[in-house]
Amino acid sequence: MRNAARFARLILGLLCLIVLFCNLEQAVCGVIYVDNRLGNNTLNGISPKIVDGQNGPVKTITRAIQYAKQGDKIILANNETPYFESLSLSGKRFSGLGKEKFTILGNGAIISGAIKIPPNGWRQSGNGLWKVTPFRKGFFNLYHNGKRLPEYRPAENQAVKLEKILPGNWAVHRGAIYYRALKNQLPPTESFTLAGKSVGLSLIDIDGLQISDLTFEKFRMDGINVHDRCKNIVLENVTCTENGRCGLSVNGTSQVKVIDSKLINNRIYDLLITEQAVADLRKTELSKKASVSE
Known part of the structure; x- marks a missing residue:
């Protein structure tokens, strides 16, 4: 009987330690605030407003990621100005902790990969054609005043014929973008941008992550690339739109649930699923059929 009582007390003690440990797991999860208008990367991110010399929002999501630890939440201010950043999360540090997922809450903000074309980036090619040669090749998109311009793309296996590019349209030819200007339009004096940064959000080896109320647009490759070993x-x-290759790419053995989202108007694919990956779509809009590739 005495041994049984001791055993029962031991079990009870162990259970108390487990409960305490679980509560500690929840308690250490923090919140980091980001504000691309009022924030400052010398601040600690623990407050949505600047309180004193140290307490206040950081300016970039990249800085918030540097501060973040497992199970944390990053909250973005939506100032109607995009965050021009490219993000990468990898490993346990950016995974969930206990019941808490690592979270990025966008509040309707936009993360953009657009890069402005400088005036000296344009070259005249005659007959109203202007040429710009991006540093990185492979996937392209061209925007004017923030709006994607229509692209001339010939039929499959047909060569691009520059004379067929209509005014206000563009085409890719030999690694360069050719744009035919509208009447009296001078591209070097106007606001043209390219899909420049490679990927909006890249994930690998993550377990327990939530992204909410956020748009990824105008990236050269993918809005979101879930690379491998993510669950x-x-x-x-979430909206992924106007990206040069794909809105959402899910690869390897990754598993993603997509809820009340939009994967629309991306150049090649809206949703690309490769290898053994799984994408569970619920109330999600696509502008073209998902592509599945082994």
Whole structure:
């Protein structure tokens, strides 16, 4: 009987330690605030407003990621100005902790990969054609005043014929973008941008992540690339649009749940699934059929 009582007390003690440990797991999860208008990367990110010399929002998501630890939440201010950043999360540090997922809450903000074309980036090619040669090749998109311009693309296996590019349209030819200007238009004096940064958000080896209320647009490759070995990934009210290759790419053995989201108007694919990956779409809009490739 005495041994049984001791055993029962030991079990009870162990259970108390487990409960305490679980509570500690929840307690250490923090919140980091980001504000691309009022924030400053010398601040600690623990407050949505600047309180004193140290307490206040950081300016970039990249800085918030540097501060972040497992199970944390990053909250973005939406100032109607995009965050021009490219993000990468990898490993346990950016995974969930206990019941808490590592979270990025966008509040309707936009993360953009657009890069402005400088005036000296244009070269005249005659007959109203202007040429710009991006440093990185492979996938392209061209925008004017923030709006994607229509692209001339010949039929499959047909060569691009520059004379067929209509005014206000563009085409890719031999690694360069050719744009035919509108009447009296001078591209070097106007606001043209390229899909320049490679990927909006890249994930690898993550377990427990939620992205909510956020748009990824105008990236050269993908809005979001879930590279491999990711699980318990939730994208809710996320938009991936106007990216040069794909809106959302899910690869390897990754598993992603996409809820109330939009994967629309991306240049090649809206959703690309490769290898053994799984994408569970719920109330999600696509502008073209998902592509599945082994």
